[in-house]
Amino acid sequence: MQQLYQSPFFGIALSVLAFAIGVQIQKRTKLAICNPLIIATVLIIAVLLLLDIPYESYNQGGAIIDLMLAPATACLAVTVYTKIAILKKNWLPILLGCTAGSLTSMGCVLLLCRLFHLDNSVTMALIPKSVTTPIAVSIAEQHGGVIPLTVVAVIITGIIGSVLAPILIQLLRLNNPVAAGLAIGACSHAVGTSKALELGETEGAMSGLAIGICGIVTVIFALILL
Numbered sequence: 001m002q003q004l005y006q007s008p009f010f011g012i013a014l015s016v017l018a019f020a021i022g023v024q025i026q027k028r029t030k031l032a033i034c035n036p037l038i039i040a041t042v043l044i045i046a047v048l049l050l051l052d053i054p055y056e057s058y059n060q061g062g063a064i065i066d067l068m069l070a071p072a073t074a075c076l077a078v079t080v081y082t083k084i085a086i087l088k089k090n091w092l093p094i095l096l097g098c099t100a101g102s103l104t105s106m107g108c109v110l111l112l113c114r115l116f117h118l119d120n121s122v123t124m125a126l127i128p129k130s131v132t133t134p135i136a137v138s139i140a141e142q143h144g145g146v147i148p149l150t151v152v153a154v155i156i157t158g159i160i161g162s163v164l165a166p167i168l169i170q171l172l173r174l175n176n177p178v179a180a181g182l183a184i185g186a187c188s189h190a191v192g193t194s195k196a197l198e199l200g201e202t203e204g205a206m207s208g209l210a211i212g213i214c215g216i217v218t219v220i221f222a223l224i225l226l
Contacts, residue, residue, distance in 0.1 A: 185211050193208050
């Protein structure tokens with residue numbers, strides 16, 4: 001048994017299987033809270049605890065999956081390219097919207113951290129929570145943030161955005177697919193984009209575009225504000 005979970009293939013297989021189960025549960029229940037990522041996370045934690053498997057052993061395979069994160073995010077450019085006409089027509093609102101979203105996210109986190117007198121390393125870890133993981137980790141690392149906390153904050157932000165996005169779109173009667181996609185991508189990065197792709201091709205493309213723009217804007221703001 002020990003030889004099994006010490007293999008990198010164990011972490012990969014467990015991650016894929018847990019996510020597949022999450023996808024099936026979400027399809028059957030149709031509930032927003034049954035996000036595949038949430039279910040997969042809970043299942044993986046349960047397996048590790050029940051079988052007393054060290055996280056380091058699981059992460060041998062999990063780290064390999066992490067390597068695929070950046071290329072998978074870059075692949076979103078394909079959907080953006082298919083909507084290049086919309087991008088050309090709405091480039092100014094898209095740029096201003098993503099800039100406003102990034103500044104609002106960073107400003108709110110900075111304000112709340114100062115209000116609750118959080119440590120500077122914690123503050124720096126939480127500020128880039130709304131951008132994709134590789135960019136968020138890079139920003140936090142440069143400013144002395146706690147990297148594991150940044151990763152957790154990014155994941156939680158993405159899950160919350162993915163769960164609440166369809167509800168808020170209906171509640172606010174947001175009928176413009178460009179605005180809906182940009183809002184999802186700006187606040188919940190790649191995890192939210194997966195939900196945006198379910199809502200529509202335009203929403204998915206705009207959400208993917210927002211990931212890139214908000215990432216660049218957040219890096220710039222981090223250099224100026226922090």
